[in-house]
Amino acid sequence: MIDMAEATLQANEPQKQAQPDPESAPKQAEKTESLWKDVWYSLRQNIPAMVSLFVILLLAIVAIVTYFWPQVLPYDPYAQDLSASFQPPSAAHWFGTDQQGRDIFSRVLIGSQISLTVGLLSVAISLVIGVVLGAVAGYKGGIVDTIIMRIMDMMLAIPSILLAIAFMAALGRGIDKAIIAIGFVSIPEYARIVRSQVLAVKQSDYVAAARVIGDSDAVIIFKHVLPNVMPSIIVRATLGISSAILDAAALGFLGLGVQPPAAEWGDMLGRGRNYIFAAPYAMIFPGLAITITVLAFNLLGDGIRDAFDPKARKR
Template identity: 50%
Template structure:
């Protein structure tokens, strides 16, 4: 059997350097080889940058109305045309990206933090704590996500922050159960038993050994979860429970333009395409991450 050094490039051996690839670096290398994931990552980056730099990129004020210029088709002055209030659609799409990315990313971050903590506690400590948390998750998962989000927003009142909060709450059980399942397997590993034998505290074991080994599925699910959060935000906006006028939000833009689908189809198609492209981008990137970080593929 040949030594592992025999397969190394001669230049590296002559320089006396042996490169060690970590699982993360190996995952990044595989991710870059997947065309679909690269395209998805490019779309994700495009929408994030669009949202960040919307004030610099938008040629017009997204809420400025010009009733003498309503429902104008795409032109050199208005690249995506104008809506029923004469507002520039291109500018509103740019600002809508800021709202959708904010809701998608921050709602997932909130769900991840709360769900991860609850899942860690349930899986690691078990007994009645696990039973209580798991039953709470089961009750929340018994309701369709969008209906539960609508109920929460109806209680809190319509608005951008309340929509973000509702989406975050609805998705907590998904991440909590994912972490719990991962922890149940990890805490039986030999290195966890060795840490306990050395007298390491439960909290230290939890955050030093268990949590770092649970990150991979969370990162993948979180990326895919952003796509779902964007759709849920658009649904709430379409129902008038999300961002309120005059804010430019893609779901609200769809709701306001549905009466003009035959006379001015661009006012419906453009925000719909923006939602579709952003969701596809996060899904492609999330699928690529799942394949790249899969331990069985290493």
């Protein structure tokens, strides 16, 4: 009787072992939560990154406030007064006035709307398309990988600003065209980064287990593979915003970006260069706005990269 009971228990043991551990999901969630806590703690120790985050948040607040409540600006950024042209910085006009008598300080503040909009939306376009193409190329491999990556290589062979100028010439001028052009030329960078990460991740045991249980390729890519390459995507996207803002300023400087009377830092810089000796402040302050914004996103991107690096967290 005892032997029969033992045999029954032994027969049931494999079934018990085959059942999924109900505590595995909470443990995985705790592990993920712990990772993000460690990343945030490491980022807080990085003073340049936190200062950059503060600057970016301040710019975002300025852009939002001036968009919904433009009356907070000291002057109308589009009002022309030729009798007040090229006034130097003073208590009345902190950054001086331009050739048409418009207050440069007000125009620099409202220019944050265009720069941040172009940076965020263009990165969103390149991020979505580049991530999908890179994930498909890395996971599928073979002829699919070859075709996608050769197209990306051809785009990378042309300097991004020249490619953006070509797109602007074909599409026309305007903020929407600038967003499309800058977003499109940045696709190869995201595609290559995601592809290299996917090539390493797709050989993992959890991907093989997902294939065994019958998950489709789309489910494996978006549910199992991409979440594990997210740190690299976040870092590249943060740095990509600074590149997009710089490209938008370059297009504006060349007269191919946002058109007057819109206040855009690159356009202000390009128009102020004609008066560099008579009124250098017409160039200095828009140039400083571009420099500070781009530097802030670059330093924040470097800080996020170090925060995701376990070796850097241990230092």
